[in-house]
Amino acid sequence: MSRSASILTAAIVALSLSPLLSASAYAQCANADVCTPAVCRQLQARVHPTCDVQRSCAAINANNKVELRRRLTINQNCLAARQNVSECFSNSDPGHDQAIIAVQNAIDACQAKLDQ
Numbered sequence: 001m002s003r004s005a006s007i008l009t010a011a012i013v014a015l016s017l018s019p020l021l022s023a024s025a026y027a028q029c030a031n032a033d034v035c036t037p038a039v040c041r042q043l044q045a046r047v048h049p050t051c052d053v054q055r056s057c058a059a060i061n062a063n064n065k066v067e068l069r070r071r072l073t074i075n076q077n078c079l080a081a082r083q084n085v086s087e088c089f090s091n092s093d094p095g096h097d098q099a100i101i102a103v104q105n106a107i108d109a110c111q112a113k114l115d116q
Helices: 003-029 037-051 065-086 094-114
Strands: none
Touching: 003 037, 037 065, 065 094
């Protein structure tokens, strides 16, 4: 399969799954106790478009500073979006905590390559 066909296939799969992901995330907003469910849903709506993009710096050459900075920024925006949703809940959730830790690790990896 060609690279463009692989990308297209991945995009189709992601789009077909995105309503399922969004539905479960929005369902959790019904349990928000710090902000209203409507505010939670509004914040949650920013997570997937911000985070469900190519953000990893693992395969990026350390000399490609422009791409590393771009992906670092994406990860920082993703982290902010996830933290904003978390602020709607007084109790921590293991799934959301793991997602935030994963983004923090991605930020650290990008920064480490930028510092080389």
